[in-house]
Amino acid sequence: MIVRMMKLLLLLLSFNLYAQGGDFLPTQKTISKPFGLPVRIDLDGNIQFLTGNRDLVFAPGVQLGFDKSFVQYSIPEMASEFSLMPPRETAGWVEYKRIHYDLGMGLLGIMKQRVRLGFAPYKGAKLSMRRLKIDKALITANIVIPKKLADMENWSVGDQGNFQTYGGIQLYVGLDAGPVNMAMATLGWQNQFIVTIEREETGVKLIITEEKLNRKTFDLGFEAVNGNWTQFNGKQLHASFNLDFANPLHHDLYKTALKGELNILEKNLPTDKKNVKWVGNDFSLYWGIPWFYGHTVSRGSYKVKEDVQDYFLEVFQNKKSGILVPTSFHQKFVYHNSESLLLMWTTDVKESSPKSLNKFFFGPARTIGFPGFEIDLNLKEYGTVIGEVGVVITKEDVEKFNSLEASSVESSLRARCHELKLGCSQESKLRKIVNKFTFIMKNEWDMKKKGLGILLVKEPALLHALLKESALTKEAYFKFLSDRYQSLEGLTVLDF
Numbered sequence: 001m002i003v004r005m006m007k008l009l010l011l012l013l014s015f016n017l018y019a020q021g022g023d024f025l026p027t028q029k030t031i032s033k034p035f036g037l038p039v040r041i042d043l044d045g046n047i048q049f050l051t052g053n054r055d056l057v058f059a060p061g062v063q064l065g066f067d068k069s070f071v072q073y074s075i076p077e078m079a080s081e082f083s084l085m086p087p088r089e090t091a092g093w094v095e096y097k098r099i100h101y102d103l104g105m106g107l108l109g110i111m112k113q114r115v116r117l118g119f120a121p122y123k124g125a126k127l128s129m130r131r132l133k134i135d136k137a138l139i140t141a142n143i144v145i146p147k148k149l150a151d152m153e154n155w156s157v158g159d160q161g162n163f164q165t166y167g168g169i170q171l172y173v174g175l176d177a178g179p180v181n182m183a184m185a186t187l188g189w190q191n192q193f194i195v196t197i198e199r200e201e202t203g204v205k206l207i208i209t210e211e212k213l214n215r216k217t218f219d220l221g222f223e224a225v226n227g228n229w230t231q232f233n234g235k236q237l238h239a240s241f242n243l244d245f246a247n248p249l250h251h252d253l254y255k256t257a258l259k260g261e262l263n264i265l266e267k268n269l270p271t272d273k274k275n276v277k278w279v280g281n282d283f284s285l286y287w288g289i290p291w292f293y294g295h296t297v298s299r300g301s302y303k304v305k306e307d308v309q310d311y312f313l314e315v316f317q318n319k320k321s322g323i324l325v326p327t328s329f330h331q332k333f334v335y336h337n338s339e340s341l342l343l344m345w346t347t348d349v350k351e352s353s354p355k356s357l358n359k360f361f362f363g364p365a366r367t368i369g370f371p372g373f374e375i376d377l378n379l380k381e382y383g384t385v386i387g388e389v390g391v392v393i394t395k396e397d398v399e400k401f402n403s404l405e406a407s408s409v410e411s412s413l414r415a416r417c418h419e420l421k422l423g424c425s426q427e428s429k430l431r432k433i434v435n436k437f438t439f440i441m442k443n444e445w446d447m448k449k450k451g452l453g454i455l456l457v458k459e460p461a462l463l464h465a466l467l468k469e470s471a472l473t474k475e476a477y478f479k480f481l482s483d484r485y486q487s488l489e490g491l492t493v494l495d496f
Helices: 002-021 248-258 262-268 354-368 395-402 406-419 427-440 445-458 460-470
Strands: 039-042 047-049 056-074 093-111 115-133 160-177 180-199 203-221 225-244 272-289 293-306 309-321 328-336 340-349 385-394 473-482 488-495
Touching (some): 056 115, 056 473, 093 160, 160 203, 203 248, 203 262, 248 262, 272 309, 309 445, 328 445, 340 354, 340 445, 354 385, 354 460, 385 395, 385 445, 395 460, 406 427, 427 445, 445 460
Antiparallel strands (some): 039 047, 039 056, 056 093, 093 115, 160 180, 180 203, 203 225, 225 272, 272 293, 293 309, 328 340, 340 385, 385 473
16 A cells, blocks of 8 residues: 555656646747737828728737636545545535736837738736635635735645736737738747745745746737747746745745845745756647637647756647637647656536547546546536546557557557547548558657657557557556546556
8 A cells, every 4th residue: 555655646746747847838828919909090190990091000009818717626535546426525625716817008000001010018917826625615815926924824734826927028010901910920028927835834835936938929810710830938947945934034035035036035045946948839720709709729849958857748739718618728748758758638627518528538538448437428517627647658668569560559449449439440540540650660769759649649549559459557647626526636557
């Protein structure tokens, strides 16, 4: 039992370290982009609506975005197999609040009613708070960064606040077709300051993060349908401190930390530092009605250096949001380094339906063979669900995959696809998967791990076939957070 708990803690630690490496993802792109108001002012001071009739007119440029959420779920219990069960009310609840906004105002010039040039300084914030409580009906305080260290003495151990503020400027050039923007290229520079606070037994753990980001973006399309390509180059400095409620000096140092004067904290407290740098790009497609309904799919690829450790991150995202649709956010991750690759499927859904849960959470876990995920979902709506499943594949595992006969992999894949009535049960798609797998396995490790990771995260049935044919037993991770069912987290065994 002790050995298994140690394995669980080590694996959870590795998953958390990988997740922290991707902390830069949410604020790489603000949730809005600059747009011009339909007011035109020419050099003589004349004001017109939509378009001016002069070769050069000016218009206000605006950047505006807002996102807010409130969810709560039962405190997760440790488990070795997934199951749906009523929440244990005495175990307690976790309340999670989030607010994200940005606002900018600039100026754009429109030449010959076709070409626009502009700039938009902006500021924004992303604030979140996680609070533990016994009574589900109890509503905690609003999201506000504590001004004094003593303000957190009434927090529960494990409560956490994350307070991000950022600002920058975007320069852009665009091509108009009448009143709509058809193409736009953007250069952006952004600085960010993040304060993370977690309540501990006798004080708080305080993490200060400073980030600098350069961003180049190209948009093609208009407000209802557009494509977006962005290149990123960023770096973060994390400094971690432990503050004790019983030490009067620490109360003063906390106020100093909020001012960003880290040199004073470093002189008075032991400091744990971490440097993260990344370069990468992201391509996304959007369609919908802005503010009311939007659907975005994106693909990102990044090279990350954390202190002296290098790894790569591949991300696939699928998001729906707007006034008329419950927010849903699904991601597929591939982390790969010189020794292994980690595959993760995550989902964050309000008013989740069987269709969305089957496609993005239960589906991959069931297909791979996670015990307990083969249940039938027979209700219309499952409330708020936050889920994660993940598997680590080592270099040694891939060497075993490499020794398999392609015919045996194909046979096992075909059986799994037909058993679960997956899309790969179509012979043409199945052959395409096998051919791609065969081609990838001919590469050297650096190319192989990336290509294989992307293929497996897209086609979990292939992962099931490879593990089965290799006779591998794997310990895999899952997390299920729910406001209607008992939340669970832990390791499970994949054994075929």
